[in-house]
Amino acid sequence: MRVYDKSVIKVNASTENGRVVLDTEGPLSPVAKPIIKRINKIFLEEKPIYSDEENIIFSTWAPPMPGDIFKRMISAQVASILKKRVPDQFSIGITTHCPYDCIHCGAAGTVADPILTADEINSAIAQSLDLGSYYIAFDGGETLLRKDLEQMIAKVDKSRAIVSCFTSGFSLTEQRARDLKAAGLFSAHLSLDSPDEAEHNRVRNREGAFQNTVNGIRHIVNAGILADLFVVVSPHNIDDLDGFYNFAADMGMQEMSIYEIIAVGRWLEHEDEVISSRDVDRLGKFQKSMNNRKDGPRVTSFPNFMGPDEFGCFAGRRWMHTTAGGDVLPCAYTPLSFGNIREEKLAAIWERMGKHEAYNCSADYCMMRNPEFRSKYIHTIPEGTQLPVRLDKFMH
Structure with a gap:
């Protein structure tokens, strides 16, 4: 065709x-x-x-x-x-509020005051579509805590982009899942830290977290929204890959996506507790093995997809993230702001990002895993500095 x-x-x-x-x-x-x-x-x-x-x-x-x-x-x-920059994926934080207190939360410490209004969010998304984005993701905090989520999803031009959201499944009801589907939600990325209920609850610092996710997945699947199990892999849960996969299969989910834990937020001081190159190879073999199966969820391993053998790091090159306070970052895991949508147009910020020395060239793998990048841009941030850091106001 x-x-x-x-x-x-x-x-x-x-x-x-x-x-x-x-x-x-x-x-x-x-x-x-x-x-x-x-x-x-x-x-x-x-x-x-x-x-x-x-x-x-x-x-x-x-x-x-x-x-x-x-x-x-x-x-x-x-x-x-043709060497033209297009932000394929535009993600936007719509709240910093969350019912959990995850030990590895990458958003911890990020300041967003005041939170973006629905009109500001809708405007930013429309601007990203004009730049060429075709994948829009609502991010949090917990996205379901925004009662106007459905209205914002409905505002996205579905002839130009698919719409997804990241969620833990917290408070999701059968009716709300149907409302999200009616609004035009294409897919939901539901996070899980362990296929073991007690361990997942421990990581989230809340009893009942596991069951909330199970209930949320069930409602998403029944509503006809594509369901993805979003797994942040660390040295502490990489041995649970089969358990994660079996969980996703048993729940009738279409996909299992693997992302790597990033030393940022509450995990900032844990640079020695991230995955290794050997772990990335292991994830690649797991992905290939599972995707050779006729049935069951598809597996997408982002450390491999964004590795040197495939496409490299997308942050600031093909991805762009806006915080719930309007700061525009290369990705949700990089606490460096190139401007704020309350002050200028998204196109100007995207252009500025592309001219920066860290983002005007390709990168073989996640920049936040690159020791040189971290040494120059992360380690030099003074302790106690409000995040994200505005690069135009904070010079290295």
């Missing part, structure tokens, strides 16, 4: 043995071949979460193809070939 059609390049998609294959034609085809080859390698080793004769949904993180939003995704890939 033709999934992208421009005079300079055309992209076709087909399926072979249940796997998606892309090919190109047109004047830009030779230039596009390397990135298409890389994408096809991912498609070959992994499985879509849904496919029929007319549609393919590769992941909770990607738009269905064919379709207008998928065309925007391809446009972003073409832009990257």
Whole structure:
């Protein structure tokens, strides 16, 4: 099927043995071949979460193809070939409030006062769409604590982007899940720190946290929203990969996404308690093994996806995050602000970010795992400094 059609390049998609294959034609085809080859390698080793004769949904993180939003995704890939910067993913914090007190919370210490209003959030999202974003994520705190979440989801132009939210499942009811679906929520990323109930509750510092997640997942699945188990992997839970996967499968979830723990927030002083290169290799093998199974959830390992063998770090290059106070960061885990949406347009901030020495070049892996980056930009932040740090007001 033709999934992208421009005079300079055309992209076709087909399926072979249940796997998606892309090919190109047109004047830009030779230039596009390397990135298409890389994408096809991912498609070959992994499985879509849904496919029929007319549609393919590769992941909770990607738009269905064919379709207008998928065309925007391809446009972003073409832009990257032409060295143009597009924020594929735009995430935005809508609250700092949370019922939990997680021992590894990356958002701990981030100041957002006052919290963005719905109008400010809607405006920022609209600006990101104009920059080319096709994936919008509502982030927290606990997103479900915003009673106007459905209204904000409904405001997103669904011809230009898919919409997701991060949640622990706290307080989610069957009716609210249906309301989120009706508003146009494409996927929900539900976090779990351990497949063991007692351990998950310990990490979240709250009894009942595990059951809240179970209930939330059940309501999301029953409402017909794509459900992703979002797992932050550390040296303390990496041996539970099979348990996480079995949990996601038993709950009827479509995907299990693996992110690495970042030494930031409450985990700032735990630089020796992050995953190693050997752990990343292990995650890659786990992903490949699980995705070779005919049934069960798809596995997406971001440490591999954003590693040197695939795409490298997306922060500040293809990702952009806005805090609940309006500060614009390269990603949710990097406490460096390049401006505030209350003071200037998102496009100006995005341009400034792209010109910064840390983000005007590629990075083989997560910048926050890079000792040189941390030494220059994180270790030099004086203790007690309000986060995120405004780079235009704090010079190294």
